[in-house]
Amino acid sequence: MYKSVGRAAWSSRIPAARHPRLPPGVKVQLRSFSVAHEPQQSSSSSSLHDTRAPVPSRERVIPVRNPNDIGDLEHHLNSLFPPLKFPPELAARVLTHASHPEAIFRSSNRLSFIGRRVLQTYLHLFISGSPALEPEHDFGLIAVRAVNPYVLGEYVAPKWALGRVLRWTPVAGQLAGSEAAKDEDARGILERFGPDRSRSVGLYKVMGTTVEALVGAVYHQFGGAVAHRFFHTRILPNILLPGNPEGLNDAFHQHAMEVCAKMGGPNGPLLVSQRKTSPP
Numbered sequence: 001m002y003k004s005v006g007r008a009a010w011s012s013r014i015p016a017a018r019h020p021r022l023p024p025g026v027k028v029q030l031r032s033f034s035v036a037h038e039p040q041q042s043s044s045s046s047s048l049h050d051t052r053a054p055v056p057s058r059e060r061v062i063p064v065r066n067p068n069d070i071g072d073l074e075h076h077l078n079s080l081f082p083p084l085k086f087p088p089e090l091a092a093r094v095l096t097h098a099s100h101p102e103a104i105f106r107s108s109n110r111l112s113f114i115g116r117r118v119l120q121t122y123l124h125l126f127i128s129g130s131p132a133l134e135p136e137h138d139f140g141l142i143a144v145r146a147v148n149p150y151v152l153g154e155y156v157a158p159k160w161a162l163g164r165v166l167r168w169t170p171v172a173g174q175l176a177g178s179e180a181a182k183d184e185d186a187r188g189i190l191e192r193f194g195p196d197r198s199r200s201v202g203l204y205k206v207m208g209t210t211v212e213a214l215v216g217a218v219y220h221q222f223g224g225a226v227a228h229r230f231f232h233t234r235i236l237p238n239i240l241l242p243g244n245p246e247g248l249n250d251a252f253h254q255h256a257m258e259v260c261a262k263m264g265g266p267n268g269p270l271l272v273s274q275r276k277t278s279p280p
Contacts, residue, residue: 080160081218082173083270084218084221089106093107095166100168111216114216119215123146124139126232126252132254145246146239148246151246155209215230230270233266
């Protein structure tokens with residue numbers, strides 16, 4: 001039978017060597033070996049022993065024009081598609097490529113992303129409703145060949161003379177970093193180098209991206225109905241390239257022209273006034 005043993009009895013059985021006791025009033029002090037507790041040198045003394053050479057600051061100088069000088073861009077777009085009126089800031093975003101130094105203020109990246117999706121959507125809707133559609137037609141392949149940036153830049157952008165006002169800087173090829181690239185516009189580069197070399201320096205892709213941004217701006221500013229008419233009257237007729245693997249598939253050319261004619265032709269109105277019908 002076990003008996004309860006008090007605390008005093010248990011402590012008396014423990015040897016003194018294994019049960020050390022500190023004298024009253026004495027506390028344990030833990031020493032820290034962290035360098036944070038070491039005395040720090042003053043700024044004057046540390047500067048005397050610092051023999052490192054100062055690192056020169058590298059400031060990137062970007063030669064940009066006045067960011068508010070965008071009146072010519074607005075005027076160009078407004079003269080192309082009356083009665084559409086593009087706000088100055090929106091026109092500047094459409095016509096400023098991400099490669100240009102002024103892209104620190106604005107660029108066409110977001111608008112081109114929207115416009116690319118709008119083009120693909122309207123093209124798929126057109127193909128799916130066309131009587132020329134056959135089971136063997138590949139929607140993805142047709143879209144890639146019809147509305148890729150190179151086709152838009154070579155066959156659509158010149159119709160609107162976007163090269164006169166487009167702000168961009170070549171980042172690859174022979175013109176990269178040259179003085180001519182800073183002063184010459186896209187139209188001058190195209191005339192001087194020709195179609196083949198202009199493709200190699202990325203001009204057609206840049207101009208095609210601008211066309212995408214313009215479609216995105218129309219959709220954003222004026223709505224889906226205007227963008228739908230814009231696609232069928234301003235984009236689709238310019239990518240009908242008979243016998244060319246690029247552009248819209250030849251099987252859909254006739255239907256594309258019929259739809260364009262119903263909307264008023266290549267220069268048809270983009271804004272259709274809604275007439276109020278009186279009740280009978």
